[in-house]
Amino acid sequence: MDVEAELVAWLKAQLAVRVLTDLPADLNAVLPVVQVQRIGGSDDGFRLDRALVDVDVYAATRPAASDLMALTRTRLLAGLRGTTTNAAVFSAARTITAPAWRDYENTSLRRFGATFEIFCHPVS
DSSP: OOHHHHHHHHHHHHHOSEEESSOOTTGGGGOSEEEEEEEEEEEOSSSOEEEEEEEEEEESSHHHHHHHHHHHHHIIIIISTTOBOSSEEEEEEEEEEEEEEOOOSOTTSEEEEEEEEEEEEEOO
């Protein structure tokens, strides 16, 4: 089960913005964007996966990036529990690092990010 892929698909439906794992070369042209990347975690070697997932949002302005990060966090924490996708059952999500401003080398856009722990297991 690919937690990144499942979260990308789920968040696309929840947020109605571009959600991806790899940033496009034309990032400025496709804002706003939500980036999902697994950065670690643990599992029980059988079914339970406790994925640490970094979520960064990119927007044209700081308020827009902050608002999109707040909405993304709300959806993850309040809406993910009990959700089943084609490959995963999500049992919980919690914040590891709260949303915060993150510098980015491209000064024509703004980024906010947070880290979440996502609890899930395969559907079958």
